Amino acid sequence: MRAQFVKTVSKLIQSDERVVLLLGDIGVFGFRKMFAQYPERTYNIGILEQSTIGLAAGLSLSNLIPVVHTIAPFIVERALEQIKVDLGYQELGANLVSVGASYDYAALGCTHHCPADVPTLNEIPGIEIVVPGHPDEFDKLFNQNYDNGNTTYFRLSEAKNTHSYNVEFNKNIVIQEKGGVVIIAVGTTLEAVLDASLNLDVTIIYCTTVKPFDFDSISKFLSKKILIIEPYYSGSILTNILRQSGNINGNFSTIGVPNDFINKYGSKADIDKMIGLDSDSIKKKIIEKINE
Amino acid sequence: MSQLKNIKKNIIQASHFGQEGHVASALSILDILFVLYDKVLNLSLNNLDSDDRNILILSKGHASLAHAAVLEANKFITRSELMDYCSHESILGGHLNKKKVPGVEASTGSLGHGIAISIGMALASKIKKIKNSVFVIVGDGECNEGTFWESMLLASNHNLDNLCCIIDYNRSNDRALKLDSLHEKVKAFGWHVEEIDGHSHKEIISSINSKVVDKPKAIIANTIKGYGIREMENNPAWHHRSPSKEELEQMIKELS
Numbered sequence: 036m037r038a039q040f041v042k043t044v045s046k047l048i049q050s051d052e053r054v055v056l057l058l059g060d061i062g063v064f065g066f067r068k069m070f071a072q073y074p075e076r077t078y079n080i081g082i083l084e085q086s087t088i089g090l091a092a093g094l095s096l097s098n099l100i101p102v103v104h105t106i107a108p109f110i111v112e113r114a115l116e117q118i119k120v121d122l123g124y125q126e127l128g129a130n131l132v133s134v135g136a137s138y139d140y141a142a143l144g145c146t147h148h149c150p151a152d153v154p155t156l157n158e159i160p161g162i163e164i165v166v167p168g169h170p171d172e173f174d175k176l177f178n179q180n181y182d183n184g185n186t187t188y189f190r191l192s193e194a195k196n197t198h199s200y201n202v203e204f205n206k207n208i209v210i211q212e213k214g215g216v217v218i219i220a221v222g223t224t225l226e227a228v229l230d231a232s233l234n235l236d237v238t239i240i241y242c243t244t245v246k247p248f249d250f251d252s253i254s255k256f257l258s259k260k261i262l263i264i265e266p267y268y269s270g271s272i273l274t275n276i277l278r279q280s281g282n283i284n285g286n287f288s289t290i291g292v293p294n295d296f297i298n299k300y301g302s303k304a305d306i307d308k309m310i311g312l313d314s315d316s317i318k319k320k321i322i323e324k325i326n327e
Numbered sequence: 328m329s330q331l332k333n334i335k336k337n338i339i340q341a342s343h344f345g346q347e348g349h350v351a352s353a354l355s356i357l358d359i360l361f362v363l364y365d366k367v368l369n370l371s372l373n374n375l376d377s378d379d380r381n382i383l384i385l386s387k388g389h390a391s392l393a394h395a396a397v398l399e400a401n402k403f404i405t406r407s408e409l410m411d412y413c414s415h416e417s418i419l420g421g422h423l424n425k426k427k428v429p430g431v432e433a434s435t436g437s438l439g440h441g442i443a444i445s446i447g448m449a450l451a452s453k454i455k456k457i458k459n460s461v462f463v464i465v466g467d468g469e470c471n472e473g474t475f476w477e478s479m480l481l482a483s484n485h486n487l488d489n490l491c492c493i494i495d496y497n498r499s500n501d502r503a504l505k506l507d508s509l510h511e512k513v514k515a516f517g518w519h520v521e522e523i524d525g526h527s528h529k530e531i532i533s534s535i536n537s538k539v540v541d542k543p544k545a546i547i548a549n550t551i552k553g554y555g556i557r558e559m560e561n562n563p564a565w566h567h568r569s570p571s572k573e574e575l576e577q578m579i580k581e582l583s
Contacts, residue, residue: 055454075454081484086443086477093447096433098378099454101447116437117474121444125425125434 036191037134039170041065043177044102044132048073051182055094057087059105061134084109088117088131095127100182106140107133107149107190111156118186123159128184130177136192136223137267137292142300150292153267156188157246157274163187164245166222166266169199172243179204192266194223194303202243207252210239216324217256219263219272221245224312228264231318235325248275257285262324264317265291286327290320330400331361332582335555337396337409339578342569345413347421351553351565353393355497355525356464359548360385360397362531363462372403372429379457382448384433386441387466387495388422389567394431395419403430439472441465442492446482449490449543462535464493468500470509476516482543483517490543491535492518495525497552499563510547518545525550556581 041062047054048069056066057080063070069077080087084105091101103110110133111118122129133152140147156162163185167173173191180187200208207219210229214236220228221242232239238259240252245265253261253276263272269291277283293310307313311320334357342348364370368381385394392412399409404418411417418427422436432448435441445463452459469475482490496509506512514520519539523530525548534546552566553559556578570578 081481083474083477083481085439085474086446086481089440089443089474089478090447090450090481092433093444093449094451094454095447096444097448097451097455099451117440117443120434120437121440 036167036170036173036193036195037062037065039173040104040132040191043174045069047181048076051100052076053098053100053182055099055101057091057101057103059084059087059103059109061105084114085117088114089121091129092117092121092125092127095122095129096125100128100130102130102132102181104132104134106147107135107152108147111149111152111188115155118156118162119159122186123162126161127186128182129186130181130189131186132189132191134191134193136190136194138297138306139193139303141303141306144300145296145298148297150267152188152190153245153265154271157271161185163247164190165204165243166190166245167202167243168196168222168225168241170195171199172202175202176204176243190222192223196223196226200241205244205247205249207249208241209252210241212238214238214325215259216321217253217259217261218321219253219261221265221272224264224266227307227312227314227317230314231321235321237321237325242272245271246275248272248279250276250279257283260286260324260327261288262321263287263289265289266312268292268294288324290317331357334361334396334400335582336579337399338392339556339570339575341396341409341412342392343572343575344410346569347413348392348569349389349421349567350392350569351559351562352387352390352466353396354554354556354559355550355552356387356390356495357393357397357554358526358528359464359493359495359531360393362528364397364401366532367535368462370430371401375429378455379459381459382432382445382461384435384441384445384448384461384463385423386435386445386463387438387469388435388441390466391419391421391423394423395428398428398430404428438466438469439474442475442478443481445490445492446478446487449482449487450485452489453485453487459489461490462493463490464495467494467496467498467506468503470494470506471500471504479513479516479518486541487543488539488541491546492543493546493548495550496547497550499552499566502563513545513547518543520545520547522547522549526554
C-alpha cells in the first residue's frame, strides 16, 4: 500500500496545487521526484510529530490540503492532543496517512505496534477513519476524500487482500448474503474471513470506512447474529453501531487484537496466528457463532 | 492612553461579571496586543477573509481577556459580548474559539500548539507567495513545552522571515522551570532575537518593524504579570482569579 500511497499522492501533488506533503522522515526516497519537481509542497519535515500536526493545521487554516505521513503510533498516539485540538476541535481538513497498522513491524516490538490507533481516533469528534484492504482501494478512497474539508485518517498496512473491491467512502459492500450469521470484516481482515468462510453459509459485509460507519448497510441484518472482525483493538465498529442506532439490542460479537502488549517478535503472520486473527482461528469463531 | 485604560477596565469588569479569566496574564500582554491592532495588523471585520491579511495567533490562549477586550475596542465584537465573558451562551470562553469569535485565527488553550500552527500559516504564505506577516504570542511557561522548541527548529529551517514570535517573558514560570539565557537559546535555534520592555509601545513597534531577512524573528518582551494593577503585579494568587465587587471598585479607582 505504501507504493500506492506514493503514486496516489504524487499524482495529486501534480494535479492539485493545494496539496502539501509532510513526511516524518519516512518514505522520502519514494517521493524523490516530487522533492525535485515540487519542493515548495513536498517536505521531509522531520521527526517531530506533534509540531507537524500543528503545522498541518496552519496549512489547512490557509486553505491548503496537508497530507501527513509517518508510522502509526507516532502520528496517532504521540500527536494525539494536536489531532484532537488543532484538527478536530478546529474542524479542519487534513489527511493523516499511517503505516505499520497494528503490528506490521512485528519484529520491532511494541513501540512500533499501534492496535489502539482506530479506537483512539474513533473518540475524536468529526474525524473520519478509513481502513483500506488493498492498494487500489486506498487510491479510490483517498481520491474520493482527500479534499472533503474533514480530517481523515487512512490506515495503511503492509498486508493486503488478494482482490480489491469497488469501494466508496462510508459505504460497506455486501460480498455474499446467506445464513443466519453476518460477518463484518474490516480492511485487511477480509482475506482471512473469505478463507475461513469457504463452504459456510454466512453473510459477509466488507467495511473500509470505520467512521462514519455505514449503518444503513447492516440495518436489515440486525436480527441476525453479527460477528465483527477488526484488525486493531476490537470494539470501534460496535461502538459506532450502538451510537448511530441509539443503543439497539442485538447479538454482537467482536474479534480483534486483544488488549495486551504483544511481547513476541517474528512476522505479522506469526502474531495473527498467536492472537487468533488467522483464517483457521477465525473459522472456529464463525462455526461457534453459527452453532450458538 | 485613555483607550488603553478603558480596555484594562473592561478586562477586569468582564472577569468580575463572568467570575472567570486569567486577568494577570491578560495584563501581561495587553500592551503588545494593543500596539499590534493599533499600528501593525491592519485588521478589521472587512478584511478577515482576505488571503493577504496579517495573522495574529494567541498561543497563550488563557490570556483571552486581553484579546477579547482588544477585539472589542476594534469593533470585532460588541461590549455586551465582552461583558458576557464565559457565560453559558457567551461567544467568549476562557480560551477563545475561532468558530465563535470573529478575528480569532486559531482556537488555542493547550500550551505549545499555537506556535506550530503559526508556522503552518507562515509556510502557507510562502507556498502561496503571499506577502503578509504572521505574529504569534507565546508565554514563558509555554516555552517549557517540547513543541515550542520543535517549532523553533522548524521556523528557522524553513527561513520563515514572515513569522514573528513574541515571547511574553513575565517570568511567572521561573518557580517551575527557569528559561535562563532565553535570548541565547532562541538565537542558537537560528532566530533573529530582540529583547524589549514589553510595556513600552515605542520598543514594541520598533522591534516589530525592524527588518530581518531569511530568518524568523523572536521578540523577548520583558513584562510584568498583572501590569498596571498593584495588587496583581507579580502576585501568583492572581494567576486564575477574578475580582470581587470590592476589588473591582478598588482597581477601577486605581486605573482612573
